[in-house]
Amino acid sequence: MASLLTSLSDLPRRLALFLDRPGFPWKKLVLGFSIGQYVFESLLSLRQYQVLKRTKPPKALEDEVTQDVFDKSQAYGRAKAKFGFVSNLYSLLTNIGIYQFDLLPKLWELSGTWLAQYAPERFSGEISHSILFFFTFNFISQLMSLPTSYYSTFVLEEKFGFNKQTPTLFFTDLLKSQALMVALGTPILAGFLKIIQSTGTQFFYYLWVFAIAVQVFGITVFPIFIQPLFNKLSPLEPGELRSRVEALATRLNFPLTDLFTIDGSKRSAHSNAYFYGLPWKKHIVIYDTLMEKSEPQEIEAVLGHELGHWSLSHTTKLLGIAQAHLFYVFALFSVFIHNNSLYDSFGFHNQRPIMIGFILFSEALSPMDTVLRFLMNLLSRKFEFEADKFALDLGYKKELARSLIKLQIENLSTMDADWLYASYHYSHPILTERLKALNHQGAAKATSADVKLNVDGKVVRASDREL
Numbered sequence: 001m002a003s004l005l006t007s008l009s010d011l012p013r014r015l016a017l018f019l020d021r022p023g024f025p026w027k028k029l030v031l032g033f034s035i036g037q038y039v040f041e042s043l044l045s046l047r048q049y050q051v052l053k054r055t056k057p058p059k060a061l062e063d064e065v066t067q068d069v070f071d072k073s074q075a076y077g078r079a080k081a082k083f084g085f086v087s088n089l090y091s092l093l094t095n096i097g098i099y100q101f102d103l104l105p106k107l108w109e110l111s112g113t114w115l116a117q118y119a120p121e122r123f124s125g126e127i128s129h130s131i132l133f134f135f136t137f138n139f140i141s142q143l144m145s146l147p148t149s150y151y152s153t154f155v156l157e158e159k160f161g162f163n164k165q166t167p168t169l170f171f172t173d174l175l176k177s178q179a180l181m182v183a184l185g186t187p188i189l190a191g192f193l194k195i196i197q198s199t200g201t202q203f204f205y206y207l208w209v210f211a212i213a214v215q216v217f218g219i220t221v222f223p224i225f226i227q228p229l230f231n232k233l234s235p236l237e238p239g240e241l242r243s244r245v246e247a248l249a250t251r252l253n254f255p256l257t258d259l260f261t262i263d264g265s266k267r268s269a270h271s272n273a274y275f276y277g278l279p280w281k282k283h284i285v286i287y288d289t290l291m292e293k294s295e296p297q298e299i300e301a302v303l304g305h306e307l308g309h310w311s312l313s314h315t316t317k318l319l320g321i322a323q324a325h326l327f328y329v330f331a332l333f334s335v336f337i338h339n340n341s342l343y344d345s346f347g348f349h350n351q352r353p354i355m356i357g358f359i360l361f362s363e364a365l366s367p368m369d370t371v372l373r374f375l376m377n378l379l380s381r382k383f384e385f386e387a388d389k390f391a392l393d394l395g396y397k398k399e400l401a402r403s404l405i406k407l408q409i410e411n412l413s414t415m416d417a418d419w420l421y422a423s424y425h426y427s428h429p430i431l432t433e434r435l436k437a438l439n440h441q442g443a444a445k446a447t448s449a450d451v452k453l454n455v456d457g458k459v460v461r462a463s464d465r466e467l
Contacts, residue, residue: 012201016335026345030363031096037370038092041424045081048421051414052077058416060432064405065415076160076412083156087148094144099363102347104137108356111136127193130355131186138181142174160412162269169267176229188214189355196337196354204330211326219278233260236286241296245284245303252307258283265289270411273302275310282310293410294403301391301399302407308390314383321379325372329365336361380427385437392438401440404431 056062057070065073098104111133115124119132153170157163165173195210196203227233236242236259249256257277264272264287271290277283290299309315336342337357343349346360391400408415408431417430429437 012331012335016338019335020339020341022341022344024341024345026342026360026364027099030366031099033367034092034095037366038088041088042085044418044421044424045084047418049078049081051416051418051421052081054416058432060435061405061415065409069409070415072160073409073412073415077414079156079159083148083152087152090148091145099346104356104359105347107137107140108133108348108351108353126197126353127190130193130353131189133353134189134355135182135185139178142178157268162412163267164265164269165267173230180226180229193354201334204327204334207330208323208327211330212323216278219276223276223283231266232263233285234263235259236261239296241286241291241299244296244300248300248303248307249284252311254307254310255280255282256284257281260285261288261291262286263288265292271407273299273306275306290407294406297399298403298406301396302403304391304394304396305387305400308387309383312383312386312390314387318380318383321376332365333358333361336364374424377424377427381429384428384434388434388437397438397440401435401438404434 052074054074055071057065057067061070108129112129115129115132119128150170153163153165154167191210192207195206199206223233236245242259245259246256248254260283262285264270269289271287271293273284273286273290275282275284284303286299286303290302294302337354338352339357339361340352342360342364343352343357346356348356388400391397407413413431415431417426422430
């Protein structure tokens with residue numbers, strides 16, 4: 001027994017030696033996978049694009065949507081698919097350029113020069129250097145992604161009537177995000193590096209505990225200090241909807257503390273609702289766009305589904321899986337942290353910065369993360385069916401089905417999907433699958449009296465009864 005424990009404790013060291021092979025082509029491996037992943041995902045997107053060219057709604061939706069709604073949904077899906085081909089290729093070429101031309105070691109040296117020239121001597125050292133490097137690299141990445149982000153918001157989303165942002169708000173949000181990243185990221189990154197420097201080969205245990213503490217801090221701080229910087233949360237006014245939601249929370253013993261509405265319409269016409277908070281103190285947030293487009297009983301049904309996730313412990317299970325994955329990542333990083341061949345392959349021949357090691361390790365780990373993401377999507381879809389069943393058992397069959405259909409129409413969501421594309425990309429079942437599971441028999445067709453599409457392609461409210 002003692003020999004077995006000794007062998008297991010020595011496993012990380014032996015694995016580290018095995019993976020640290022001089023001359024091993026880590027860069028070629030990472031870039032090869034990136035290219036392979038792009039090709040694979042492009043082939044999936046081509047399969048989905050053929051579905052988006054269909055001219056008739058799926059049979060399950062023939063009695064639910066009109067032809068003009070379906071055509072607009074298909075057009076929106078094709079526009080997003082075309083944009084995805086271009087933006088993903090742009091990201092791939094950018095990634096290849098960064099690694100192929102050794103821009104990371106060049107930026108590391110440049111940030112070190114800046115630190116030596118302009119920062120007080122007390123800020124010298126790897127932690128300060130890493131923080132400056134990280135934020136410089138992040139700033140450059142943001143600039144490089146700005147064209148695609150701007151196009152997505154002000155061309156694609158604008159064309160189909162979803163964008164509500166002004167350029168001023170867009171850039172203000174960007175600046176706020178960067179300022180928050182610096183303000184919150186600096187102590188977190190410093191703590192991350194200090195723990196690794198100070199706790200030896202078993203650093204991943206301490207790092208894991210630190211990461212959990214950061215998550216709890218984020219859950220506590222986000223609604224109080226961060227969310228108000230971007231959106232206004234207002235208490236939901238007394239009325240039928242508030243009474244329904246509070247009665248539902250009481251019925252399920254949900255620890256509802258606050259019930260808010262959020263001004264999501266200042267940025268987008270898309271609808272949503274969610275809850276957050278610590279186990280003993282939960283908050284429900286309903287988008288004003290959802291309240292505008294849905295009846296109170298339909299919103300109640302949507303929240304019945306969401307609270308089903310809580311009641312069935314889906315959120316707890318996913319949180320547990322996330323923490324296990326985090327521990328696995330940190331533990332595996334302890335194997336790679338001193339991998340000289342990994343550093344050498346990406347142009348770091350004389351220095352072995354921890355921050356750089358983690359970035360390169362994350363790139364090397366991406367194939368495994370892709371597999372895990374696929375498996376998590378499978379689990380997520382299973383949980384969605386279970387939450388729908390929970391709402392069904394509460395008596396919301398008709399209301400939930402109608403709400404799902406309305407949300408699908410208002411958001412112009414894809415109404416059909418290639419099975420392989422959906423299996424790989426979707427964390428939620430497609431609408432036809434959910435309606436089948438709800439045993440929905442169909443109702444009055446959603447016509448132009450519910451959702452009108454004008455010649456500019458914008459969704460216009462026709463009456464207070466819609467969605």
